[in-house]
Amino acid sequence: MLLILLGVLILHVIILILLIVSTAATAWSVGNSGGKDLWYKCSTNSGVYGCLPSSNEDWIQAVQALMILSVLFCFFSLIAFLYQLFRLVKGGRFFFTAIFQILASVFVMCGAIIYTVMCPEDKKIYTHFGYAYVLAWVAFPLCLISGLIYIVLRKKE
Amino acid sequence: MLTFLALTSVALLGIVPEQSQAIVIYTGWERHALVGSDIRLSCSFFSWRWTSEDVTFSWTYRPDGSRDAISIFHYTGGAAYLDNKGPFRDRLEFVGNPGRRDGSILLKNLELSDNGTFTCDAKNPPDIVGRPSSVRLLVFEKVPIQAGVITGAIIGVVLGLLLLIVVIYYLMRFLVARRVFSLSVSKHGKKKKEGSQQRQIKV
Numbered sequence: 001m002l003l004i005l006l007g008v009l010i011l012h013v014i015i016l017i018l019l020i021v022s023t024a025a026t027a028w029s030v031g032n033s034g035g036k037d038l039w040y041k042c043s044t045n046s047g048v049y050g051c052l053p054s055s056n057e058d059w060i061q062a063v064q065a066l067m068i069l070s071v072l073f074c075f076f077s078l079i080a081f082l083y084q085l086f087r088l089v090k091g092g093r094f095f096f097t098a099i100f101q102i103l104a105s106v107f108v109m110c111g112a113i114i115y116t117v118m119c120p121e122d123k124k125i126y127t128h129f130g131y132a133y134v135l136a137w138v139a140f141p142l143c144l145i146s147g148l149i150y151i152v153l154r155k156k157e
Numbered sequence: 158m159l160t161f162l163a164l165t166s167v168a169l170l171g172i173v174p175e176q177s178q179a180i181v182i183y184t185g186w187e188r189h190a191l192v193g194s195d196i197r198l199s200c201s202f203f204s205w206r207w208t209s210e211d212v213t214f215s216w217t218y219r220p221d222g223s224r225d226a227i228s229i230f231h232y233t234g235g236a237a238y239l240d241n242k243g244p245f246r247d248r249l250e251f252v253g254n255p256g257r258r259d260g261s262i263l264l265k266n267l268e269l270s271d272n273g274t275f276t277c278d279a280k281n282p283p284d285i286v287g288r289p290s291s292v293r294l295l296v297f298e299k300v301p302i303q304a305g306v307i308t309g310a311i312i313g314v315v316l317g318l319l320l321l322i323v324v325i326y327y328l329m330r331f332l333v334a335r336r337v338f339s340l341s342v343s344k345h346g347k348k349k350k351e352g353s354q355q356r357q358i359k360v
Contacts, residue, residue, distance in 0.1 A: 065311035
């Protein structure tokens with residue numbers, strides 16, 4: 001039992017780290033000379049590396065909001081898990097933890113889908129998707145599986 | 158000591174009037190407007206002298222990307238002269254009040270080509286030393302969204318809904334607990350009545 005709990009906790013922390021890195025790293029779309037993400041677009045022009053704020057279009061702001069919300073909800077679910085670990089009655093399910101985790105996975109999915117569909121237009125500089133984008137897509141099924149594990153998990157003693 | 162104070166005060170009195178001869182002109186820094194709308198560009202000045210009858214206002218316009226400025230408005234000798242040949246002919250109106258040191262103009266029916274810098278220069282004789290002040294005009298097709306407005310709105314709405322659901326959940330639990338409490342009291346009363354009836358029949 002302890003082993004299962006430890007494994008689930010480690011998985012949760014890994015998902016949280018993946019989400020934070022994906023939200024913050026400047027690598028959603030990358031090219032030869034720079035990277036672009038939800039907040040800045042950075043490039044190397046004639047040896048000088050500089051960053052400009054990203055465009056203020058509606059969809060980028062929606063993706064920003066969804067990624068931040070997914071990080072927040074994953075964090076809330078971690079706190080709920082630790083709280084319910086000590087306060088839940090025997091045989092109870094980790095209901096709140098599962099709800100928050102599944103909501104977090106839904107938000108990551110929506111954010112990644114919006115970014116894929118409306119992906120930035122300047123194909124000459126930023127040629128393909130970067131690792132932060134891949135991390136977002138990896139975090140989504142992990143988060144969903146973790147949420148489902150919490151639904152199935154029961155507190156024994 | 159006294160002579161020192163006297164000398165410094167005389168020196169200050171000598172310096173200050175020189176400084177106060179400068180006229181200070183105020184306009185906005187940047188103005189945003191939509192295509193087809195009207196905008197009022199305000200210009201006022203501060204001067205130590207009384208407002209003279211020969212006060213003059215003049216506006217010049219420099220389009221974005223150009224190095225030449227053209228004159229579009231001039232007020233002098235109590236009369237306003239508007240642009241009748243340049244890009245603003247029939248679109249300019251003087252809405253200022255020179256007696257109150259206000260030299261504002263109204264630009265009507267803005268076009269995208271009106272992007273540029275407008276400079277106001279005011280003179281209040283004998284107070285003529287001053288720096289003209291510029292206001293930048295930005296004309297948009299539609300209102301651009303500021304960074305972070307939608308982000309903040311989405312996050313705020315979702316967190317607010319979460320808070321609302323938690324509050325409603327705890328409120329429902331509290332209310333149901335109270336109703337359960339009152340239910341058990343009435344049941345108890347009914348049971349007592351039935352018990353006393355049975356006893357009477359037996360006897």
